Amino acid sequence: RLFVLASFIAASAMRVGRLPEPGQSLEASAYTFEAGGKGLNLAVAARRLGAAVDGLIAVGSDPLAALAEPALRRAGLPPGMLRRFEAQTGAGIGFTQDDGENCLAVFLGANRLLDAASIRGAAEGLAAADLVLAQFEVGDAAIAEAFRLARAAGRPTLLNPSPFRPIEAGILRDTAILVVNASEARLLAAALDRSGADEAALAAALRARGPDLVVITRGAGGATAYPAGSAPRHQAAFPVAAVDTLGAGDAFAAGLAVSLSEGxxxxxxxxxxxxxxxxxxxxxxxxxxxxxxxxxxxxxxx
Ligand code: ADP
Incomplete structure (x- = not known):
């Protein structure tokens, strides 16, 4: 069983010939609007892989909040994960150029309001989980409390610090498995004053601050696991015809988490x-x- 500190983002995406320049308005050729969010992706991915999934997901009190419950039900996730706040629901707007280049902005809204009290309300589920997962579309207070409770109950934790912000020392200390992509690894190195250090040295510096396992992903360049006490393990990317790599990192983290939780x-x-x-x-x-x-x-x- 996995416990996911999830996030909910009502995601709008427009397809355009070229990304708009400052001051420009242009006509989009296609539009999609769907339930999303890194945390929801993780939870849905883990569920599709056959894991029992529990967790928390915050929405606001506006019309967008109504998207969440049907999305959870369709995905086979327990609607009891939902928490409602007097706030706006998280929302994102993205543009994708015909050649796949994209840009997007996300407003986290209610996702930022999950707090230590919300976590304590779910303490039983947390303590019973084989693995507790978090990502950075929720605030630090919720992650810190969830990881603290998980570790106190002897449960491992996995953190995917995306979208990136520096990781609080307490959260890093309570992280067992840290999964980052190459750009997050560079930002972490800078935050630790180790810009220019090779990956293995960065992984060792991170492990000294908490995690037993650091995994760095590199898109089509594959991924490397740096475990405490044994040699790094590289996993090549499978050679596929990629059309859209959005969400690859979330799917990777979910696949890793489900396999590890199955022993x-x-x-x-x-x-x-x-x-x-x-x-x-x-x-x-x-x-x-x-x-x-x-x-x-x-x-x-x-
Ligand atoms: P993120 O989405 O967080 O930036 P990555 O792009 O590093 O994460 O992708 C995570 C993992 O997904 C990679 O380590 C690789 O195994 C797989 N992956 C990503 N892009 C491709 C690709 N173009 N071809 C094959 N596998 C890919």
């Missing part, structure tokens, strides 16, 4: 993460592209 070894878990990332990269969008367990098994067997 598989690190090498197998890295393979599952890479398969999930590759399968998402092969399809447009995120939510519908997240693979189920059968798809991952078929992909790995091929």
């Amino acid at each position: 598989r070894g690190l090498a197998e878990a890295m393979r599952w993460g890479a398969a999930c990332g590759a399968l998402v990269a092969m399809r447009l969008g995120v939510f519908d592209a997240l693979p189920d367990r059968a798809a991952v098994e078929a992909f790995l067997a091929a």
